[in-house]
Amino acid sequence: MSFQEKIIEGKYNYYQGDQVYCEETFSVFKEDGSHGRIIFNAELTSRVETGEFLKVLVDYKLSKKFEPLNLKVKRLLGGSKSVERYVVDLKDKNVRYTFRGTDGIHETEKIITGKFHIAAPAFSTTMLATAAKKLDPVHRTSYNIISSSNVWEYEGPFKESEIFIELSSLEPVPIFVGDTELQATHCKVFEDDKARNPNTKGYSIYLSKHYQIPYKAVFADDIQIEVQNLKNFETEYKDLF
Template sequence: MSFQEKIIEGKYNYYQGDQVYCEENFSVYKEDGSQGRLIFNAELTSRVETGEFLKVIVDYKLSKKFEPLNLKVKRLLGGNKSVERYVVDLKDKNVRYTFRGTDGIHETEKIITGKFHIAAPAFSTSMLATAAKKLDPVHRTSYNIISSNNVWEYEGPFKESEIFIELSSLEPVPVHVGDTELNATHCKIFEDDKAKNPNITGYSVYLSKHYQIPYKASFADDIQIEVQNLKNFEAEYKDLF
């Protein structure tokens, strides 16, 4: 039986304008032994228009090379509950997907060759693809992303899409989080290749050097996500802020 050691924990606030509409608490664990798998756990809580609380629980397991192995997403809202799960067999490249919602259980699977990342509704896991496939220092780097539109009811099997990430600076840049100044890798996310759409501005993301966990990001509709605290329990990084 493997032992899991907590190596990181933190919290994000999600803002629209000046208003906090969601909080995310997350932890990262590393398994002992030669496999050294990583486990990201996140819990997101937000209040919806009815006054009820939406809770999303994410459990994400990856290989030591940051290859997705298992992703489970549980959603809870009042009496509604849904669970979706991806299980990846790295040997035969098979991705098995299960969704359990208000309309029953649905299953599908597909063989996917090449590197891919499975999107999860947690900001702490949003940039893990850049750990499995390093960013090109000059050109936009393409990433194959797996995701689904299923929330409470089954709308269809998971889909593949492509995003592009570009380094905005080769050197770390200072970024302010509250009263703390940190060094971060500044990059931008695009839905198109530069050759197809050279003028699109993209979304800014500032990455930490701790397992590609982002510090902050800006998106459309005046939405921003910013880390509130981040603790790394590994000896060389103890107690960041």
């Protein structure tokens, strides 16, 4: 039986304007042994228009090379519940997907040969693809993303899409979170390649140097996500906040 060591924990606030509409707490664990899997656990909580609380629980397991192995997403709202799960066999490249919602259980699977990342509804996991496939320092780097639109009812199997990420600066840039100044890697995320659409507007994400965990992101419609605290329990890092 492998031992899991907590290496990071933190919290995000999701803002629209000055209003916090969602909070995310997360922890990162590393297993010992030769496999040494990385595990992200996150919990998101927000209040919906009815006054009820929506809770989303994310359990994401990756190989030591940051290849997706297993993703489980559980959603809870009042008496409603749904669970979706991806299980990846790295040997035969098979991705098995299961969704359990208000309309029963649905299963599908597909073989995907290239590198891919599975999108999860947790900001802490947003940029894990860049840990498995390094960013090109000059050009936009393409990433194959697997995602689904299933929330409470099954709408269909998971889909593949492509995003592009570009380094805005080769050197770390200073950002402020509250009164704390941090050094971050500034990236921009696009839905199109620069060659196809050079004028497309991306959104900014500022990355920490700790397992590609983001500090902050700025989206359209005055939406921002910002880290509130981040603790790294590894001995070489004791200067986080």
